Amino acid sequence: MNRNTELDPRSITSEPASLTNSAGEEKMEVDSELSSPTLHSGESGFFERGIKTMLSIRISKRSLNKEKGKEGTGTWKGKRLSLRFSKSYEENKTMICNGTEKISEKIAAEPIQGKPLSVMEINELIQKRQLLEAFASIRYLEDETIAERDAEKYKDNPQEFVRKSRDVDLLYNSITKAIQSIVVGTLEHPTVEDTMLTSLVTLIAREEAAHPNTGNAARPGSDLLGTPRKWREEWREAINESARKRVQRVPMASKEEEHSWLDLHLGFLQKHLSQDLLKIKLSVKKCYPEEYQVCDMYVGAFHKAIASHLQDLSQRPLEFNELYTLLNWVANTYRSELFLGHPDLKPEVKTEDLSLLLTPADWDKLKNDYITSAKGKIKSYFGNILRLEVTERWEKEVHPEVKENLYHSSLSFDIQTIIGEHMKISGAISRSLGTKMLELCLAELHEFIPRFGEEFVAWSTARDSPIFAPYFTAYINSFHDLLSALETVFKVNTEELQKILATLTRNFTNIFLNKLRTKAQPLLKKILTKDWILATERPDSLASAVSQFSKHLQHMREPMGQELLRDVHKYVVREYIMQVIKPRGKMNEETRQRVSEKMNEEARILNNTLIDQGSDSDWLLPAIHHIADIIGEKKKDKIKEHVKELCQDYPDIRKEHVLAVLALRGLGRTRRAAIFRQGCRALESPDSGVGSTLFTEIDAPVIMSCF
Structure with a gap:
């Protein structure tokens, strides 16, 4: 090391005239320096306390005499000297900002020149961020102490060696803290201090050149003189600390203050850190050589900080929407063009080699919590559908819409929307999550439909x-649409759901038919009564009552609408005939004519009404007319022809049915038997009764006759 340094006149005049001053006077001088306002920054507090404690120890008379003997020899305690640095600093600064060459190779060959200053003067340089000058002086002091140690100068005074070694260590630690402060503060200020960062790179390079890493760590209990200070590692740790602080400072409202607190917080995180990364790309990167890989270092640091932050968030008791927000942000926002993948950050910011933001265990836990929370959410959504049906439609008696001649209910659409939206957003996070969500929705649907049916039946x-x-019809249509959509759109096996809907449809249909019977039975029971014969009832009364129900079936989706309309048509004709053939008193000719005419009129109105509404059961049309013709026929010989037609059109008719009709006509037992034998021979055929049946479902009355 070059020790031919020039003296600083200020240093010379500041020395005491005599080195025989008392230790107390020297202590006062040190205390005065430490109390200087320039040394009271928060960052240097720890260092100052260490220096002050160390130097406030009373220096022995013997030590003072030794120092006196060394006056003028250039030792660090005897003089305060100025430093001279090579002109290569500005050259290095330019190369660093261009980021094109390694600093360490050039610095390693440069001698670190300088003359020692006092500990407090070096500390002042550090506080003023004149780190290169401070490092040169610390290095000078370190080399001198090492040389004196190797010369066994401290053999008789080991405490002096310990003190000087500690001075060096504390000063290096102070520079370490300054490095950390500079790096952490890089993103805190609106603009980047290029000169400070380039000086920092030069400082790290000079330290690495001065302390080559030989791989030999300091021995326990030994001094740290000459050992690498690993400032590049400190620089990396400072970047990690900077990222951690930046993430922690992102605004986050409480759930009580803002319902969408997590969504807003992640939005702020995304915005602020995007600005930081853009600043690093445009302003910070150019101040470092390529070997520092600054952008990769910062991206990695932010990645770790965000991962730690998200892990903390995931441990909170999160609701369904919050769990979705967190999962979706991790899966679809973090690496996308909305954040790290933004075109403005490319190509410096790379996401390919980044690890998972959350561990597989944390990720799986979030997904499981999401599905568990979704169960209650889906149940509540289905519950809202039912509540709206009750309050907004049933209770207010709002008629359903007609679309393409079909009664329409939003039930199927609402259910499909709930399933589709939740499956879509979950599937965007992961395919397995989308599958689990679909399974959950179907399980809840299997519980909801019976509950819906019970409510509708009760109402x-x-x-x-x-x-x-109308709503019975609309819901049947809606269930059909739902099954079709689940099979075609969602590719679901609907076997279990079909069973549930079949039971529900059967229950709804029974209620429909029961209500129809309730309306029709009073009118059916009046057939052939005195009031009915006297025409006090309108001939279209029965058709009108039936039509209150049957007219809605034309708006039901096929084939069920047609099937149910056939059942209604058959029910009315069957019940009509059943009322007609009941045993009654004998009617005179005039009454029989009136009964025949009214039966034909009512049958015509009833059949025309049902056919107009879409019934294709035209095979039922002649039944009542045949019986009416038999009752009203004046010529007994022609009765046989009417009976023959009746038996031909309805081969399932039994002998008891024919005899009951003939008894209503007023024929005796012998005559009835003869007509039956002549007109209904087809009933004895083995093929009789094949095809549609009507009379099979009609109980034949017992005819009591004495002649």
């Missing part, structure tokens, strides 16, 4: 509402 049973039949 329809409790009141006679004109909108029952």
Whole structure:
């Protein structure tokens, strides 16, 4: 080391005239320096306390005499000297900002020149961020102490060696803290201090050149003189600390203050850190050589800080929407063009080699919590559908819409929307999560449909509402659409759901038919009564009552609408005939004519009404007309022809049915038997009764006759 340094006149005049001053006077001088306002920054507090404690120890008379003997020899305690540095600093600064060459190779060959200053003067340089000058002086002091140690100068005074070694260590630690402060503060200020960062790179390079890493760590209990200070590692740790602080400072409202607190917080995190990364790319990167890989270092640091922050967030008791927000941000926002993948950050910011933000265990836990939370959410959504149906449609008796001649309910659409949206957003996070969400929705649907059916049955049973039949029809249509959509759109096996809907449809249909019977039975029971014969009832009364229900079936999706309309048509004709053939008193000719005419008129109105509404059961049309013709026929010989036609059109008719009709006509037992034998020979055929049946479902009355 070059020790031919020039003296600083200020240093010379500041020395005491005599080195025989008392230790107390020297202590006062040190205390005065330590109390200087320039040394009271928060960052240097720890260092100052260490220096002050160390130097406030009373120096022995013997030590003072030794120092006196060394006056003028250039030792660090005897003089305060100025430093001279090579002109290569500015050259290095330029190369660093361009980021094109390694600093360490050039610095390693440069001698670290300088003359020692006092500990407090070096500390002042550090506080003023004149780190290169401070390092040169510390290095000078370190080399001198090493040389004196190797010369066994401290053999008789080991405490002096310990003190000087500690001075060096504390000063190096102070520079370490300054490095950390500079790096952490890089992103805190609106602009980047290029000169400070380039000086920092030069400082690290000079330290590495001065303390080559030989791989030999300091021995326990030994001094740290000459050992690497690993400032590049400190620089990396400072970047990690900077990232951690930046992430922690992102605004986050409480759940009580803002319902969407997590969504807002992640938005702020995304915005602020994007600005930081852009600043690093445009302003910070150019101050470091390529070997520092500054952008990769900062991206890695932010990645670790965000990962730690998200892990903390995931441990909170999160609700369904919050769990989705967190999962979606990790899966679809973090690496996308909305954040790290933004075009403005490329190509410096790379995401390919980044590790997972959350551990597989934490990720799986979040997904499981999400599905568990979704169960209650889906149940509540389905519950809202039912509540709206009750309050906004049933209770207000709002008629359903007609679309393409079909009664329409939003039930299927609402259910599909709930399933589709939740499956979509979950599948965007991961395919397995989308599958689990679909399975959950189907399980909840299997519970919801019976509950919905129970509510509809209870409501329809409790009141006679004109909108029952329209909504019965609309819901049957909606269930059909739902099954079709689940099979085609969602590719679901609907076997279990079909069973549930079949039971529900059967229950709804039974209620529909029961309500129809309730309306029709009073009118059917009046057939052939005195009031009915005297025409006090309108001939279209029965058709009108039936039509209150049957007219809605034309708005039901095929094939069920047609099938149910056939059942209604058959029910009315069957019940009509059943009332007609009941045993009654004998009618005179005039009454028989009136009965025949009215039966034909009512049958015509009833059949025309049902056919107009879409019934294709035209095979039922002649049944009542045949019986009416038999009752009203004046010529007994022609009765046989009417009976023959009846038996031909309805081969399932039995002998008891024919005899009951003939008894109503007023024929005796012998005559009835003869007509039956002549007109209904087809009933004895083995093929009789094949095809549609009507009379099979009609109980034949017992005819009591004495002649």
